[in-house]
Amino acid sequence: MERYCKVCFEKIKFSFLRNMIESKYSICSSCQEKIKVDFSSIKVDGVKIKFLSLYDGLLKNMLLSYKESNDFELRDSILYFFLPYIKLYSLNCIFVPIPSSKESNSKRGFNHLVEILKVHKLKYIDALENVSTKNQKELAANKRMNNKNIVINKNAYQLQDKKIILFDDVYTTGSTFISSVNAIKKISPKKIKGLIIMKNQFQIN
Amino acid sequence: MRNISFTCPICGNSDNKYIGFDIKNKPYCRLCCRLSGSKASYKVSNNVDYSLHLDYPLSEKQQEIANQIKSHLIEKHNVLVHAVTGAGKTELIYESFKYYLSKNLKVGFATPRKDVVIDLTPRFKDAFPKCNVVSIYGDHSSVFEGDILVLTTHQLYRYNNYFDLIVLDEIDAFPYKGNKQLETIFRKCIKGNYVLLSATPSSSDIKKIKEDNGVVLQLFERYHKHDLPLPTFIKGNYYSCYLKCLKYLRHFIKENKKVFVFTPTIDIGKSLYSFLSLFIKNGDFVSSKEEERSLIIERFKKGYYSYLVTTSILERGVTIENLQVIVFRADNTIYDCASLIQIAGRAGRKIKSPNGQVIFIGEIYNDEIKKAITEIKKYNEVKNNGKVL
Known part of the structure; x- marks a missing residue:
C-alpha cells in the first residue's frame, strides 16, 4: 500500500529495512530529520522533568495544528520519533496527563494528550482534573501561579504506591506542573517523574 | 490512507x-x-458618504480603462486587467468601488500576499476617507465587517457567497498560483462579479476569463508616462557575482539611491548579506522567516537603511521612492519570466523619480531572462507606437 507522510504529504519511499523494524510509520525521514532533538532536564519541587525538544520549528507547527486546528491525524506523528526513548524512560510507570481546561477540551472535541498516549499504547490513568474557569494561556506569567485549579478525581486512588509520570506538551512557567505535583502528592505515589515534549525557552528565567 | x-x-x-x-x-x-474560524455575517452598512479623494488625478489612459471597467461591471461582465508594473492598477478600480458602495453592495480587495495587504490598507484609507476600511490577514483577524475589506486570499473562506464585487490582485503570485484550494475558496465567495489584476497574466488565465463571460483590458503605460526600466544583464562566475553586486551597490549608494538586492533563496541571501555588510554597513536582510520584517521594511522606507537584501517576498506590491534593483543570481531556476518582470517593475515607480536602473547578475544568460527583457521591450514599444497586442 502506498504511504504518504502526514506532515509534508509527500509519498514515502518504500524501504524494506524500515518496514521490518517499524510497521506503523506515518512520517517521512526528511521530516523526521527536521525535528530538533534537545534532551534536557530540570528539577522542580523535587521532581525531575525530562524535555524532549524545544518549542520551535516543525514540532511546534505540528503540535499547533494538532491542538488548535483539530488535525486529529497528527496524533501519532508528534511523539513518533521519541517513542523508543519514552518506552525506556517509562518502564513500570503509569502516565498521568496534565489536564487542560474543560472549555478547550470541549471546543477541540478530544483531550489531545490522552489521544497521543492512547495511539502509542502507553499505560495511562486520567487522574487529574482542571476546574479553572480561565485559560492558562490568557493569563500573564506572574498571575499563573495563583491560578491553581488542578484537583485529583476518583481515578487517582488506583495510583497509590505506583511510579507515575506527569505528561504535558509545553512547559512555559511551570505553574501548571507544580500545581499538578501538589495535587498528586496527596495520594502518596511511590515516585513522581515528569515528561514534557517541548520547553518554551524564552520565558524561563 | x-x-x-x-x-x-x-x-x-x-x-x-x-x-x-x-x-x-x-x-x-x-x-x-x-x-x-468564525465566518462573517452579512451586515448592511449605515454609511452614506462614499466620497473619493485622490492625491493625484488619474492619467487619461487610466481614466479610460477605469471607465471601461465600470461599464463592463454594470453589464455583469468579469474583467481581467493586464497592466504593466507601476501603471496604477489599484487606482483603476476606485471608480467601480465607489459605484458599488453607493448602491450599498459589498466590495472586497484580495491579494495572495500579506505584505501587500499591509501596504495597500493605508492607500485605501486615503482614497476613501469617510469609509471603514478593514484589513484581514493571519494574526490580524478580529474584525470581519466593514465597508471595504482588504484581505489575503486565505481569509476568503470566511465569506461564503458574500461579495458583489471582489478584486483579486497579483493572480500569478505564490501561494495563489496553481493552488486549487484557494481558487475554489475564491470562486465560492463571489456573489456578483470579479476583477482580476495582473502585470504578467499567463495565456491560460486569459483563456479562462474569456470562457467565463469576461473581457481583457490592457494598459501598457505607466502613470508618469515614462518607459519601463529595461534590465541589463551582467555576466560573472560564481565568485565574481559577489564582487559585481558590491560594485553596483556602491555605485548606487554614492548617488544617494535606495537599493533592493533580490536573492533567490534565504541561504544565498544570508551569505550575500554577510559579505556585503563587511563593506557597507547600513543595510539589512529580510526574508519570510524574519519575525520583524514589517519593522525592517518600515525602517527602510523611512531611510534608516540604504539597501536591503531580500528574498522574493518584496517582489510585488511594494512602492518605494527612488529605488534601484539588483537581482543576484538571476539565472536561478526559482525566477521565471513573470517574476523577473515583477522585480524589474519595482524600479522607477514614483512620479518624482520615474527612471530606475535594474541589473540582473548571473552566470548564464538563460531563456527566462531573455524572455523577460524582450517582453519589457515589447511593452515599451506598444506604449510608444500606440499599437494593440
Whole structure:
C-alpha cells in the first residue's frame, strides 16, 4: 500500500529495512530529520522533568495544528520519533496527563494528550482534573501561579504506591506542573517523574 | 490512507491523501482544517458618504480603462486587467468601488500576499476617507465587517457567497498560483462579479476569463508616462557575482539611491548579506522567516537603511521612492519570466523619480531572462507606437 507522510504529504519511499523494524510509520525521514532533538532536564519541587525538544520549528507547527486546528491525524506523528526513548524512560510507570481546561477540551472535541498516549499504547490513568474557569494561556506569567485549579478525581486512588509520570506538551512557567505535583502528592505515589515534549525557552528565567 | 469518496465542502479537495479521520471516524480535509474560524455575517452598512479623494488625478489612459471597467461591471461582465508594473492598477478600480458602495453592495480587495495587504490598507484609507476600511490577514483577524475589506486570499473562506464585487490582485503570485484550494475558496465567495489584476497574466488565465463571460483590458503605460526600466544583464562566475553586486551597490549608494538586492533563496541571501555588510554597513536582510520584517521594511522606507537584501517576498506590491534593483543570481531556476518582470517593475515607480536602473547578475544568460527583457521591450514599444497586442 502506498504511504504518504502526514506532515509534508509527500509519498514515502518504500524501504524494506524500515518496514521490518517499524510497521506503523506515518512520517517521512526528511521530516523526521527536521525535528530538533534537545534532551534536557530540570528539577522542580523535587521532581525531575525530562524535555524532549524545544518549542520551535516543525514540532511546534505540528503540535499547533494538532491542538488548535483539530488535525486529529497528527496524533501519532508528534511523539513518533521519541517513542523508543519514552518506552525506556517509562518502564513500570503509569502516565498521568496534565489536564487542560474543560472549555478547550470541549471546543477541540478530544483531550489531545490522552489521544497521543492512547495511539502509542502507553499505560495511562486520567487522574487529574482542571476546574479553572480561565485559560492558562490568557493569563500573564506572574498571575499563573495563583491560578491553581488542578484537583485529583476518583481515578487517582488506583495510583497509590505506583511510579507515575506527569505528561504535558509545553512547559512555559511551570505553574501548571507544580500545581499538578501538589495535587498528586496527596495520594502518596511511590515516585513522581515528569515528561514534557517541548520547553518554551524564552520565558524561563 | 483509506479509500473513500469525500469532497471537502470548503475547498473542494477530494484527493485521498489529504483526507483524515477525526475522533468520531468522520472524514475531514487536512488541507484546509487550519482555515477554521468564525465566518462573517452579512451586515448592511449605515454609511452614506462614499466620497473619493485622490492625491493625484488619474492619467487619461487610466481614466479610460477605469471607465471601461465600470461599464463592463454594470453589464455583469468579469474583467481581467493586464497592466504593466507601476501603471496604477489599484487606482483603476476606485471608480467601480465607489459605484458599488453607493448602491450599498459589498466590495472586497484580495491579494495572495500579506505584505501587500499591509501596504495597500493605508492607500485605501486615503482614497476613501469617510469609509471603514478593514484589513484581514493571519494574526490580524478580529474584525470581519466593514465597508471595504482588504484581505489575503486565505481569509476568503470566511465569506461564503458574500461579495458583489471582489478584486483579486497579483493572480500569478505564490501561494495563489496553481493552488486549487484557494481558487475554489475564491470562486465560492463571489456573489456578483470579479476583477482580476495582473502585470504578467499567463495565456491560460486569459483563456479562462474569456470562457467565463469576461473581457481583457490592457494598459501598457505607466502613470508618469515614462518607459519601463529595461534590465541589463551582467555576466560573472560564481565568485565574481559577489564582487559585481558590491560594485553596483556602491555605485548606487554614492548617488544617494535606495537599493533592493533580490536573492533567490534565504541561504544565498544570508551569505550575500554577510559579505556585503563587511563593506557597507547600513543595510539589512529580510526574508519570510524574519519575525520583524514589517519593522525592517518600515525602517527602510523611512531611510534608516540604504539597501536591503531580500528574498522574493518584496517582489510585488511594494512602492518605494527612488529605488534601484539588483537581482543576484538571476539565472536561478526559482525566477521565471513573470517574476523577473515583477522585480524589474519595482524600479522607477514614483512620479518624482520615474527612471530606475535594474541589473540582473548571473552566470548564464538563460531563456527566462531573455524572455523577460524582450517582453519589457515589447511593452515599451506598444506604449510608444500606440499599437494593440
